[in-house]
Amino acid sequence: MKLSDEARDVLETSLRQNRTGARERQEIDALIAGLPEDRVLLYKNVMSNPVGDLPRYSIHIRLQHMLTFVTFLTLAFTGLPIHFTDSFWAGPFNALLGGVNVTRVIHRTIAAVMIFSMLYHLATIILGPLRQIGLGKFDLRRTILPQWKDLRDFRDDLLYFSGQRPQRPEMDKFMYKQKIHYFAAGFGNTVMVVSGSSFLFPEFWASVLPAGVASHWQELMRLSHPHEALLALLVIAFWHWYNVHLAPGRFPMQWTFLTGKITREHQMEEHFLEYLRNLVELPEERRYLRELLDSRVLDAAARAPAAAYGADTP
């Protein structure tokens, strides 16, 4: 495989940051040279453990995801009977918990846990890169911050899915779709916290807002809170859960949120640039790839194209 200039640059940066020796460099170059140009052929024929092969998320990120997961569901579940207090089903639900006032207390308590999770995440995304900078291993392309490349990747992915391009683009650790989702979630959380706090502390907001704005602000927040919740429900149910449960290659569930690991197949398909870093950082991954190339499995697959792309590919 001949690497693109972009991929070569990512690889060279990783080699430099990891102070990779000449012998290992040669080994990595030889492995990449032995890979087929057709990346679909490659990722459809590697062996993957369904619960994950390669590191992706730290324990902190997994804990934050779990906190978001639990607080989001609980907040939605308790928020609805508070918002629709007069509905026929809200009465019995609130009564089950001890009355609507108890539902409110639960909702606010869980909201406090969600805010803690946000602060925990902020600490992680600030301290993590600082540590990487200190170690001389920071690479902006490896973060979730949007880059111009994401626009090109988006265009190229559309071309691939409409049959105009033979392969998906070489994307980094976080692809354009994940970046949109992440910042949408960040925006949504902020709206929910600000609007929720406006209900709890109206005097505070009246004291910091210009005179005459406070009542309009409360109106705006009363509209924002349930409608942002509605938007979040839509995004979670029809976007996020499709991508991590139902999408081909992920069904019935992607395990990364539990194990912190991604499958080799997925990494090669959607995060090829990160896979190149894995080759630099993980000697065991180089061993796997060497064994795969020596076994001639890819050569055999290339000669039998009907079977080469796996049974799930038309």
Place this chain on the structure above:
Amino acid sequence: MIRPLVAWQKTVAYASLAFVLAWTVFGVYAIWLILTRVD
């Protein structure tokens, strides 16, 4: 090629999927409630 799931992995994965689908039904109901609310 992704190795097939073993029994406990199938249990976790499909239980999680069932939960997600049930929640989606609940989500659709919640959306219907919000959109049909007359203030």
